[in-house]
Amino acid sequence: MTNNPERVLSIPVKKSDPVEMYQRLRRFVATKYSESDAQKVESVLETLNRCRIDMVEREDLSLPMQRNCLIHYFKCICMVEPLFTAISSDAANTDSDPITFVWYDALQPDRFSSQRSIKLEKASVLFNLGAICSQIGASCDSTSAVSRHFARDAFHDASQFFWKLWQVYAKDVSATFDLTPVLAQTLYYLFSAQAWELQLQQQLDRTFIDFPIKQHRCALLFEKVYEHYRNVLDSLLSDSAVSKYVVNFDESWMTHIHHKMKFFRVEARQRRSSIIPESKRPKAAKVLKLPPLEKLLLGSCTNADQWMPKQQPLFLDLVFSEYSPFRIIDGGKLVAKPWDMPPPYPLAILPSRSSSPFMLAIPLKKSEHLDLYDSLWNYFVLTYSETLAKSVEGFLEILDKLRRELQCDNLSLHIRRDRLIQYFRYLCMIHPFFPMATLCPNPPIFIWYDAFDPQQSSSQHNIHLEKASVLFNLGAIGTQIARSCDLTTIQGYHVAMDALNDASHWFLVLQRVAKKVAEKGSPTMDLSEKCIQILCEIITAQIAELKMNPHSHSDGSTLAVCPVTSLLYQKAYDMLTLEPLAENLRQTSIPGFLESKMKTCHVQTGPSDVTEQFLSGYSEALSLLGEGCQTSCLDFLSEFGLLKITGGNIAANFRGSNVGIGGDELAGDLSNIAVVEN
Structure with a gap:
């Protein structure tokens, strides 16, 4: 292999000359649109300018902080992109003051590109996001399983940023060689290979009950890693320009990649006999033992599809x-x-x-109080050790604090929604440690009451009941937010639509989790399959009703009867009246609501304004950054989350948080991101 088989590759960031944007962009908005419009967006323009100054001039930022700055700046430039388009189309206007961006080649700093195009700026920032993630991955301690987990995620994110650069932005930018599609393609394959190699290392380190399954998984991963390194080498050798470019930067890269490909090709061939035909594979393989910290991170990442909605509720969050x-x-x-x-x-x-009479608000489920901290602390001490329990103590504190706070009746809608999402994410982290009834003398028992019939309750040691109940409340909160919106304004219309889509997402996830609750006992009726289906149908009908109304409808009149939405409400009504398990719902105001909806559908909205252009760009940024480019586990390296990982421990981070349990603020220095296990 190579002289240093543990070596991983990373690339430097691109450098840029300073440029002042705030005054010129604000002056353009005031001239082209109005002073009122300029005031509406000046805060974004100020933040844009500040981000760029920090990105270009500050040298004291840790790698995670640089990542945060770049992500924030990318969102800002996506928001202001319509202004640059307008400036370009208005080039003959003497009032316009074009902005020129100068960016230097990352691997050949003596070469640069100077353009007025915002596309150069976006492509360069995307390149730097990939470069910073590659440096985060290379900075991690290779001897620690947890650090390798972060390194894998960092290289994965780097590969995805270069994928976006290759597929979307590099095609339209004529700049230095580092922004060409061929190099972006090469870097995508390179960091994908390193991410898969670390994934393979994790599999090799783990002890499985089913050893043949471990051999099977490792054989597949050896094939995967070989294919990616082969793609890197093919990409380098297929273009003499890129080969020369990379060799001029670091001639050892070519040798390193060649040896990697050769090693994994031999290993893949030797292990192909371990691949089990699909018809003979068992449905699941159980992991015997993982370090607690890695197990918590695994719970967060593997369940990210549950607590991270695919469709970002833009206006709801804004x-x-x-x-x-x-x-x-x-x-x-x-x-x-x-x-x-x-x-x-x-x-x-x-x-x-x-309250809007056009929306149905679903009530929340209530729960008995529970001391999660003591139960989970005792479990970790008895199962592992007190030392290991202390390594996750910060996590246990936050988990218990969030649950206790959610018992309060006076939380506002927006606070409750945020806390529920945080709590559900941390439930996903602790999930792999359940069930713990046989290993813990006082395992937590979750008790929840029916949302529609509070006299009925369900109790289980099963964490699925806790997750299902939190998901129900997340969906219910969405409907309550929608009901609170003023539908005569464009802003209220968008928030209501986002809130209902958000509610729909949580109830769809609930359908999967509720099945697991039913397997362990009899849940309350509100968590039954039929009840959830009825609620989903009602939310679907309300979304369709809002979509039927055009934004231009602002004369204050109501819409006529909507046949499509009436049929959707009719379907929900039929399920409610005909299903024997919907008795609880029939005793509520829901039947009367549906009967009125089958007759008329009302919505009215106001006109849009200049902020719509900025929000369109912001939506684009969220979509791009959300499509595999931001691994959730890297958030634990940030100084801004409720939890952060330092010294091999999960610590509660009270900096700037209003959910702090008490005590002094924890140190926030993450310049050295290596994590060492206890």
């Missing part, structure tokens, strides 16, 4: 979330928080106090 750095306030003004200001952020706007 109005209601404490953790969205961009806010919409009254009058359509956009407020941007500095990238290095830790959340939560001040509430920008409260929901309307008057």
Whole structure:
């Protein structure tokens, strides 16, 4: 193999010359649109300018902080992109003041590209996001299983950023060689190979009950890693320009990649006999033992599809979330928080106090109080050791604190939604340690009451009941937010639509989890399959009703009867009246609501304004960054989360948090991101 088989490759970031954007962009908006419009977006323009200055000039930022800054800046430039398009189309206007970006080649710093195009800026920032993630991966301690987990995620993110650069942005940018499609393709394959290699190392380190399954998985991974290194080498050798470019930067890269490909090709061939035909594979293989910290991270990452909605609720987060750095306030003004200001952020706007008669609000489930901390602490001490229990103590504190806070009746809608999402994410982390009834003298027992009949309750040691109940409340909160919206405004319309889509997502996830609850006992009726289906149908009908109304409808009149939505409400009504398991729902106001909906469907909205253009760009940024480019586990390296990993421990991070349990703020230095296991 190579002289240093543990070596991993990373690349430097691109450098850029400073440029002042705030004054020129604000002046353009005021001239092209109006002073009122300029005031609406000036906060975003200020943040954009500040982000770029920090990105270009600050040298004291740790790698995770640089990642945070770049992600924030990318969102900002996506938001202002319509302004650059307008400036380009208005080139003859003497009032326009074009902005020129100068970026230097990452591997050949004596070469640079100078353009007025915002596409160069976006491509360069995307390149740097990939480069920073590659450096995070290379900085991790290779002797630690947990650090290798972070390194794998970092290289995965790096590969995805270069994938986006290759497939989307590099094609339209004529710049230095580091932004060409062929190099972006090469870097995508390279960091994919390193991510898969670390995934393979994790499989080799783990002890399985079913040893043949371990051999099977490892054989497949050896094939996968070989294919990616072969693609890297093929990409390098297929283009003499890229080969020369890489060799001029570091001639050892070619030798390193060649040896990697050769090694994994031989290993893959030797292990092919271990691959089990699909017809003979068992349904699951159980892992005997994982370090507790890695097991918690695995629970977060493998269940990310549950707590991270695929469709970002843009307006819902912009109005209601404490953790969205961009806010919409009254009058359509956009407020941007500095990238290095830790959340939560001040509430920008409260929901309307008057309920909309067009929306149905689902009640919340209630729960008995539970001391999660003591139960889980005892489990970790008895199963592992007190030392290992202390390594996850911060996590246990936050988990218990969130659950206790959710028992409060006076939480506002937006606070409750944020806390429920946080709590559900951490439930996904602790999930792999359940069931623990046979290993713990006082395992936690979860007791939840029916949302529609509070006299009925269900109790289980099964964590699926806890997750299902939290999912139900997340869906219910979405319907309550939608009901609180003023549908006569475009802002209220968008928030209501997002809230209902959010509710739909949580109830769809609930359908999967509720089946596992039923396997362990008799849940309350609100968690039954039929009840969840009825609620999903009602939410679907409400979404369809909102979609039927065009944004231009602002004269204050109501829509006529909508045949399509009436049929959807009729379907929900039929299920409610005919299904024997829907008795609880028939005793509520839901039947009367559906009967009225089958007759008329009302919605009215107001006009849009200049912020719509910015929000369109912001939506694009969220979509791109959310498609595999931001692994959830890397968030634990950030100084801004409720939890962070330092010294091999999960620590509660109270910096800037209003859910702190108490005590002094923990140190936030993450310049050295290596994690060493106890």
